[in-house]
Structure formats: C-alpha cells, structure tokens
Amino acid sequence: MRAVETRGLTKDYLVGSLLQRKKRALDALDLEVDEGEIFGLIGPNGAGKTTTLKLLMGLVFPSGGEARILGRPLDDPEMKQQIGYLPEHPYFYDYLTGRELLTYFGQLFGLSREERRQRCRELLEKVGMTEAADVPLRKYSKGMTQRLGIAQALVNRPRLVFLDEPMSGLDPIGRREMSLLVRELRESGVTVFFCSHILSDVEQLCDRVAILNRGKLVESGRLSEIVDVSLRSLEVVVEGLTPELESRIAGSFQHSRRQGPRCHISFGDSADFERTLPFLVESGVRLVSVTPVKETLEDHFVREVKAGGRE
Amino acid sequence: MNAVAGTRPSDAGSRVEGAPVLRKIGYVALNTYRETVRDKVLYNLVLFALLMIGSSYVLGAISVYQEIKVIKDLGLASISIFGMVIAIFIGIGLVSKEIDKRTLYGILPKPISRSQFLLGKYFGLCLTLLVNVMVMTVGLYVLLFLMKEPFAPALLKAIFLVYLELALLVAVAILFSTFTSSILSGLFAGFVYAAGYLSSDLKNLESVVESAFLPQVTRVLYYLLPNFKNFDVKAAVVAGDPVPWSQLGWATAYAAIYIALLLVGSCWIFQKRNLK
Amino acid sequence: MKPGFAIGALFLAVVAVQSRIDESFGEYRSTEEILYIDNPRVLKKLLVGFENVAADLYWLRTVQYFGGKRRDANNKNFDLLEPLLRITVTLDPKFKIAYSYGATFLSEPFPQGAGMPSKGIALIDDGIRQHPGHWRFYLDKGFIYYWHLRDFDKAAEILLEGGKLQGAPYWMKTAAGRILTEGGDRQTARGLWQVLHDTAETPQQRDNAAIHLRQLDALDQMDALQKLIAVFVERVGRHPQRWEELISSGLLTAMPVDPTGAPYLLGPSRGEVRPSPESKLGVLPSH
Numbered sequence: 001m002r003a004v005e006t007r008g009l010t011k012d013y014l015v016g017s018l019l020q021r022k023k024r025a026l027d028a029l030d031l032e033v034d035e036g037e038i039f040g041l042i043g044p045n046g047a048g049k050t051t052t053l054k055l056l057m058g059l060v061f062p063s064g065g066e067a068r069i070l071g072r073p074l075d076d077p078e079m080k081q082q083i084g085y086l087p088e089h090p091y092f093y094d095y096l097t098g099r100e101l102l103t104y105f106g107q108l109f110g111l112s113r114e115e116r117r118q119r120c121r122e123l124l125e126k127v128g129m130t131e132a133a134d135v136p137l138r139k140y141s142k143g144m145t146q147r148l149g150i151a152q153a154l155v156n157r158p159r160l161v162f163l164d165e166p167m168s169g170l171d172p173i174g175r176r177e178m179s180l181l182v183r184e185l186r187e188s189g190v191t192v193f194f195c196s197h198i199l200s201d202v203e204q205l206c207d208r209v210a211i212l213n214r215g216k217l218v219e220s221g222r223l224s225e226i227v228d229v230s231l232r233s234l235e236v237v238v239e240g241l242t243p244e245l246e247s248r249i250a251g252s253f254q255h256s257r258r259q260g261p262r263c264h265i266s267f268g269d270s271a272d273f274e275r276t277l278p279f280l281v282e283s284g285v286r287l288v289s290v291t292p293v294k295e296t297l298e299d300h301f302v303r304e305v306k307a308g309g310r311e
Numbered sequence: 312m313n314a315v316a317g318t319r320p321s322d323a324g325s326r327v328e329g330a331p332v333l334r335k336i337g338y339v340a341l342n343t344y345r346e347t348v349r350d351k352v353l354y355n356l357v358l359f360a361l362l363m364i365g366s367s368y369v370l371g372a373i374s375v376y377q378e379i380k381v382i383k384d385l386g387l388a389s390i391s392i393f394g395m396v397i398a399i400f401i402g403i404g405l406v407s408k409e410i411d412k413r414t415l416y417g418i419l420p421k422p423i424s425r426s427q428f429l430l431g432k433y434f435g436l437c438l439t440l441l442v443n444v445m446v447m448t449v450g451l452y453v454l455l456f457l458m459k460e461p462f463a464p465a466l467l468k469a470i471f472l473v474y475l476e477l478a479l480l481v482a483v484a485i486l487f488s489t490f491t492s493s494i495l496s497g498l499f500a501g502f503v504y505a506a507g508y509l510s511s512d513l514k515n516l517e518s519v520v521e522s523a524f525l526p527q528v529t530r531v532l533y534y535l536l537p538n539f540k541n542f543d544v545k546a547a548v549v550a551g552d553p554v555p556w557s558q559l560g561w562a563t564a565y566a567a568i569y570i571a572l573l574l575v576g577s578c579w580i581f582q583k584r585n586l587k
Numbered sequence: 588m589k590p591g592f593a594i595g596a597l598f599l600a601v602v603a604v605q606s607r608i609d610e611s612f613g614e615y616r617s618t619e620e621i622l623y624i625d626n627p628r629v630l631k632k633l634l635v636g637f638e639n640v641a642a643d644l645y646w647l648r649t650v651q652y653f654g655g656k657r658r659d660a661n662n663k664n665f666d667l668l669e670p671l672l673r674i675t676v677t678l679d680p681k682f683k684i685a686y687s688y689g690a691t692f693l694s695e696p697f698p699q700g701a702g703m704p705s706k707g708i709a710l711i712d713d714g715i716r717q718h719p720g721h722w723r724f725y726l727d728k729g730f731i732y733y734w735h736l737r738d739f740d741k742a743a744e745i746l747l748e749g750g751k752l753q754g755a756p757y758w759m760k761t762a763a764g765r766i767l768t769e770g771g772d773r774q775t776a777r778g779l780w781q782v783l784h785d786t787a788e789t790p791q792q793r794d795n796a797a798i799h800l801r802q803l804d805a806l807d808q809m810d811a812l813q814k815l816i817a818v819f820v821e822r823v824g825r826h827p828q829r830w831e832e833l834i835s836s837g838l839l840t841a842m843p844v845d846p847t848g849a850p851y852l853l854g855p856s857r858g859e860v861r862p863s864p865e866s867k868l869g870v871l872p873s874h
Contacts, residue, residue: 054586057416057419057420058419058420059415059416059419059420059585059586060585060586061583061585075424077329077422077423077424078329078422080420080421080422081329081422083420084420085416085417085420087413087416087417089413090416090417091412091413091414091416091417092414092417093342093346093414095345095346095349095350096342096345104338104342105417105421107330107335107338108330108335108338108339108418108421108422108423109329109330109421109422110329110330110331110334110422152417162420509644512644512647512648534598534601534602534605538605538608541605541608557611558608558611558612561604561607561608561611561612562608564604565601565604565605565608568597568600568601568604569597569601571597572594572597572598572601575590575593575594575597576590576594578590579590579591579594
C-alpha cells in the first residue's frame with residue numbers, strides 16, 4: 001500500500017462571470033508516494049500544487065480520476081485520523097489561543113484530556129511557542145502562525161503529513177528548525193509530502209520529487225535519478241597564478257577569470273585537474289578552494305519548465 | 312526519543328477509531344459557543360436588549376394604567392427582535408466566514424465530516440441563543456419584580472416559543488450561508504423572516520383577488536415559507552388568555568420538523584461545495 | 588438520492604403539522620393578533636415608511652375577516668370590522684375602496700353587515716373630507732340615508748350635491764329627484780340597486796347588490812302571489828291552505844319558488860306568503 005496514490009486526478013474550474021469557460025487546473029495526475037519517504041511536489045506558480053493538496057484534503061472535489069491516501073478513499077475518517085496538514089497561508093480561529101486551538105483539534109481526534117494536555121505541552125515546546133501559548137491567535141506574527149500550523153498538523157502523531165510551503169514566513173533560524181523537524185519526522189517513520197518552490201530546500205530534504213507545470217506532471221522520480229549528479233565542472237580558485245604560468249596550463253581547463261589577486265579556473269572534469277595539480281603546487285600557486293559543480297535541481301527545473309512553457 | 316510523531320503504524324493504529332460522532336459535534340458546538348461569546352458584537356446587542364427592556368419602564372409610565380402591559384409587550388418584543396438580530400448576524404457568519412477566512416482548511420482535514428461540522432455549528436449557536444434569551448428573560452422578570460408584579464409563569468410560554476422561532480431562523484440563516492456570501496444570506500434570511508410572519512396573509516389574497524391560478528401559488532408559498540406566526544402567542548399571554556399546552560406541542564413539532572428539513576438541506580449543499 | 592427523499596418527506600410532514608395547527612388554533616390566532624395594536628395613530632407612527640404596505644395588509648385582513656365571518660353561521664359578531672377599516676384608512680387615506688366598502692358593510696343590517704349605519708356614515712364622512720371631489724362617496728353616503736335610515740330628504744340632498752361634482756354620472760341627479768318624488772317605492776329602489784350593482788368596485792359589494800335585487804324580486808313575487816290569494820278568497824270564500832289549491836283552481840301553474848330557488852310557504856292561518864326559512868334571501872326589507 002502506498003502512502004499516497006493518484007490516478008488520472010483532474011480538476012477543472014469554471015472561470016469568467018457571464019460566459020464560463022473551463023480551465024483545467026490539474027490534468028490527469030498520476031502520483032505515487034511510498035511510506036517513510038520525503039516527497040516534494042514542485043512547480044511554478046499556478047502549476048497545480050496547492051490544487052493537488054486541496055483535492056487530497058477533501059477541500060475541493062475532483063472533476064475526474066481518483067486518489068487514495070494510505071490505501072483509503074479521501075473521505076475516510078479513519079484515514080484522516082492518521083494524517084496531518086499544514087495549509088499554505090494558515091489561518092485559524094483568531095479568538096482562540098495557541099493552546100486552545102491545539103486542545104480543540106485534540107478533541108476532534110479523540111484524545112483524552114490527559115493526552116491533550118500532554119500533547120499540547122510537547123508540541124508547543126517543540127515549535128518554540130511555549131511562551132506565546134496563551135496569547136490569542138489574532139496577535140500572532142506570521143512566523144508564529146506558521147509554527148502553530150506545524151504543531152496542529154502533528155497533534156495526532158500522524159503517519160503522514162502534508163505540508164504546503166512549510167518554510168514560508170519563517171526566518172532563517174526557523175527554516176533550519178523546520179528542516180530538522182522534517183528530517184526527524186522521516187526518521188520516525190513518518191511520510192512527509194510537501195509542496196515548495198524553494199528548490200534548495202527540496203533538494204536538501206526530499207527523496208523523491210514530482211515536477212508540475214500548468215497542471216501537468218512533467219517528471220517524477222528519485223531525486224538522484226532526475227538530476228544528473230555527474231560532475232559538470234570543477235571550479236578551482238587559486239592565488240598567485242601569473243599569466244605566464246596560466247598560458248603553460250592553457251589546454252587543460254575550459255576557461256578562467258581573474259578577480260583581484262585570485263584566479264577562478266574552470267576544469268572540465270576532475271582528471272584534468274588532477275593532472276594539472278602537481279604543476280601548480282610546484283609553481284607555488286596557492287589553492288584557495290575546489291568546488292565541484294553539478295547540475296542543481298534548480299537548473300534542471302528551469303530547463304524543464306522553460307521547455308514546457310511557463311504560465 | 313521522539314516527541315514529534317508516532318513511529319510505528321501501531322502508534323497511530325491504536326487511535327484509528329477516534330472520537331464518537333456525537334461527541335465531535337458537541338466539541339464543535341462548544342467551540343462555536345466560545346466563538347460567539349468572545350465576539351464583542353454580541354455583548355453590545357445584549358446590552359441594547361436589556362436597555363430596551365429597561366426603557367419600557369419609561370414608556371409604561373406614560374400610558375396610564377398600562378405600565379405592566381407595556382413592559383410585558385416591549386419586553387417580549389425586545390427578546391424577539393434582538394434574538395432575531397443575533398440569530399441572523401451570527402448565523403450567516405457561521406459557514407460563510409469559515410469559508411472566506413479559510414479556517415475550514417484546518418478543520419476539514421481532521422476526522423470530522425462536513426455534516427457533523429455543520430450540525431456542531433448549528434447547535435453551538437442555539438446554545439448561544441439560549442443563554443442570551445435567558446439573560447434577557449431574567450432582565451425582564453427582574454424589572455417586573457421591581458414593579459411589584461407577581462411572578463407570571465405564563466410569559467415563559469411565549470418566550471419558549473420565541474426561542475423556537477429563533478432556532479428556526481438560525482437554521483434558515485445557515486442554509487443560505489452554505490451557498491451565498493455573508494451579506495446575501497443575511498438579506499435572504501431577513502426577507503424570509505418578514506415573509507414568514509406575513510405568510511398567513513398570503514392565504515387571504517384568495518378572497519380579494521379573482522383568479523383561479525393565484526390561490527394555488529399562494530397556497531404552495533404558504534406551506535413553503537416557515538410560518539413564524541405559529542410561535543407568536545405574545546398577545547394572548549400578555550392579555551392573560553390561556554395558551555393550551557397542545558398548542559406549544561404542535562408548535563414544537565412544527566419547529567423540529569422544519570429545522571430538520573433545513574439542516575438536511577444545508578448538509579446536502581455543503582457536502583458538495585468546492586471551497587475556494 | 589437519500590437527502591432528497593428526506594427533504595421531501597420532511598416537507599410533507601411540515602404541511603401536515605401546519606394544517607393541523609391552522610385547524611385547531613387558526614381562529615384564535617386570527618382574531619387575537621389582527622388587532623394587537625388597535626390604535627390607528629400609534630400604528631401609523633410605528634410603521635413609518637411602510638404604511639401603504641401595511642394598509643394593504645390590513646385591507647386583506649378586513650376582507651378575510653368579514654368574508655370569513657359571513658360564511659360562518661355561528662360566530663355572529665362583526666366587532667372588528669370597524670377597527671380594521673379605521674386602521675386601513677388611517678394608514679393609507681388614499682385607499683378609497685376601503686371607505687366605500689366600509690360604508691356598505693357597516694351599514695348593512697346584521698347578518699349581512701355590521702348593522703351600524705352611523706359608523707358607516709362616520710367612515711364615509713372621513714372619506715369625503717379626504718377626497719372632496721370623489722362623487723362615489725356621495726353615492727355611498729346618500730344610499731345609506733336612503734335605504735337604511737329611510738331619510739329620503741337627506742338622501743336626495745346628498746345625491747344632488749354629489750351629482751354636481753366633476754365626473755359624476757348624470758343619473759345621480761335624476762335619482763335624487765325620484766327619491767324626493769317617489770320616496771320608498773320599489774322601482775326607485777330597484778333602479779338604485781341596479782346602479783350600485785353595475786358600478787360596484789369590489790366583488791363583495793357587487794354580490795351584496797345582487798342579493799338586494801333578488802330580495803326586491805322576491806317582494807314583487809310575494810305581492811303577485813298575495814293578489815292571487817285575494818282572487819282565490821273572492822272566488823272560493825276562504826283562505827287557501829296549500830299551494831295545490833291555487834294550482835288546481837288554475838291561478839298558479841307550478842309551485843312558487845323564490846329567486847334563490849326555495850319554495851314560498853303559505854301562512855298558517857290567513858293566507859300570508861312567507862319565504863321558507865331555508866331560503867338564502869336573507870332578511871327581507873320591510874318595504
């Protein structure tokens with residue numbers, strides 16, 4: 001049984017006021033997410049990421065196709081008992097305090113009073129909201145709301161969490177904490193499904209990704225399979241390379257660039273570099289840094305999306 | 312150690328059944344009650360109502376030998392009118408506000424069905440109304456007590472029926488709230504209220520207008536619209552006329568059935584609705 | 588579709604309960620709340636902005652009240668008729684029909700109306716004050732004096748005055764003349780009722796006029812029958828006991844029936860002709 005599975009999931013909207021046209025927000029999406037992995041859904045704005053999540057959460061209904069979570073239909077309360085969801089711009093009842101909100105949701109999950117109390121405490125501490133626990137939500141900053149959002153997604157110790165742009169609104173410390181949290185979740189066996197357009201986060205965290213563009217699935221699979229991990233080039237920064245020395249190693253590198261006392265040299269592959277290295281060392285050239293350059297997810301993404309045309 | 316989430320499926324599995332349905336509805340109801348109680352607008356309205364009841368004292372002093380009657384008349388009318396305002400203003404927000412503000416995004420993914428949620432909201436507002444009506448009732452009785460008027464339990468019959476009327480009105484407001492915006496549903500609910508009070512006059516059209524077709528139409532409309540006159544015994548109670556228990560019984564039956572109808576309809580519409 | 592069935596079934600239940608409520612408690616409701624606030628001026632102040640709609644409402648209730656009461660043989664009291672009319676015209680003084688209707692039915696003797704001609708006159712006088720150029724009111728008022736109060740001089744005076752107004756029909760003056768000269772004779776009466784019938788503004792007033800015309804016809808018939816009985820007495824020397832005797836003596840061809848179809852009865856002793864108690868003629872005028 002897969003954690004999430006969709007077959008031909010489609011969503012059409014009617015747009016326009018008088019003469020309504022059908023706009024297809026999601027077109028026959030086939031997706032598979034296994035348990036225990038971190039799965040990233042990425043795409044430009046309007047690609048259909050949030051639509052996919054809204055369909056999975058039962059907030060909107062599909063125009064075609066079907067989907068299952070944990071092998072069960074989307075309206076199954078037993079399934080909902082085991083999942084958590086963080087919406088994109090979370091907004092909760094602003095007349096409640098953080099603690100009250102978590103308690104309320106705990107009630108809906110059927111936690112006992114003792115369980116609720118304990119869980120509240122745990123979660124508030126975990127997301128660093130213990131001091132603000134009794135402040136009404138209407139006074140929260142965006143970051144605070146986001147933290148509370150992740151807390152409420154975990155009230156029921158879910159097997160599977162859905163996060164829509166979990167990093168938005170967080171400062172760099174918060175983002176680091178969130179990354180750690182996601183990793184922790186995976187370590188405990190929780191499946192994480194998240195949408196993001198911060199590709200560096202996705203690259204760091206995800207096991208598998210799916211790329212959406214204009215409602216269609218462009219590509220999906222393991223990150224390592226999608227992104228060509230082979231070396232593109234080796235960026236070496238040196239000091240003390242005179243033009244005369246440079247001309248001596250002219251054939252072994254692709255191009256170079258001078259910046260003050262330093263020189264940035266781009267080697268085609270590591271073999272070229274390895275051959276040149278002894279000579280450089282002998283000549284007294286000082287190595288500042290050696291950086292492998294691989295295709296990033298961002299490179300790949302931009303290329304794929306440009307090919308498919310941006311919205 | 313992991314404080315964050317369950318590791319083995321068994322952790323989550325042990326709680327797969329979750330809370331019983333009625334209890335979930337109860338939690339939503341209580342939270343709705345809490346929501347309305349923290350709403351400043353409510354306090355203003357109740358304050359206004361108490362002021363109205365108090366000012367009936369002044370009006371009563373003006374009309375000779377009629378103070379008690381005026382106080383009772385105005386008191387009952389205040390409870391009815393302010394109850395109506397509360398019912399509509401808060402009733403329309405029940406669903407529309409949740410959709411507009413997207414607070415539903417946090418609720419619906421939880422193990423609660425849309426219908427259970429709707430019912431919870433409805434009963435929560437009924438609870439709010441109950442408390443408010445009781446506060447206003449106490450205010451009225453206190454005033455009467457200060458006027459040295461003996462305790463009149465008959466007024467409670469009229470107030471009970473007013474409460475039924477309000478419960479019905481809230482159900483109307485919820486129905487509109489499931490498919491239109493806040494403003495429109497408020498307007499529609501107000502319109503239905505007025506029309507419901509005049510529906511018995513609809514039947515009278517038959518005797519004045521000469522047409523074979525019209526009486527059929529008005530008769531259908533008459534049954535379709537909620538007949539709020541069924542709950543109006545204020546005149547009788549103030550005049551001291553007896554109000555038979557059977558009348559209360561039938562009015563309660565009418566309210567219960569009509570409310571059930573509206574709630575079933577609301578759940579049906581809400582179940583199908585795509586949220587923005 | 589399960590919810591659909593539930594809704595349908597619940598709606599039927601609603602209709603059933605509502606009908607039951609109307610049956611048991613309807614009468615009570617309608618009289619009590621019609622006049623919850625019975626002071627027209629207070630009402631007018633309270634309903635600021637909605638007086639016209641409210642006037643229409645009260646008009647509807649008036650007609651329903653009166654019509655309902657008339658049909659109902661048991662409840663014989665039209666107490667609320669005048670207050671209802673008063674409220675209607677206070678809320679909307681332009682409601683001319685209400686004045687005429689009130690004039691007619693307040694003055695009609697019980698049980699055809701409330702039997703209070705003085706109240707009818709008071710109402711129509713208010714109407715005249717509001718609408719001095721409206722000739723119809725003079726007709727209504729004049730008629731009350733003519734028919735119900737038997738004050739021919741006053742009736743003629745009013746009709747003459749009304750006849751002078753712009754738009755008044757020519758026959759108002761002629762009618763005035765005839766009343767002065769012929770007084771209470773049946774032909775004049777018939778003529779006037781016919782006019783009221785033809786120019787009636789509400790179906791109820793038209794029906795009322797029709798009833799009166801039938802009554803006049805009945806009176807004519809009874810007169811004719813009386814003459815036949817007199818002939819019989821002359822011929823046979825005694826009063827007839829049954830209509831068959833008149834038929835067998837060739838004076839009548841069939842059993843006499845009144846314009847509503849009910850048979851006439853021959854009096855117990857001295858040959859008086861009476862309409863049957865089941866007749867729908869109503870109370871016959873004494874003239």
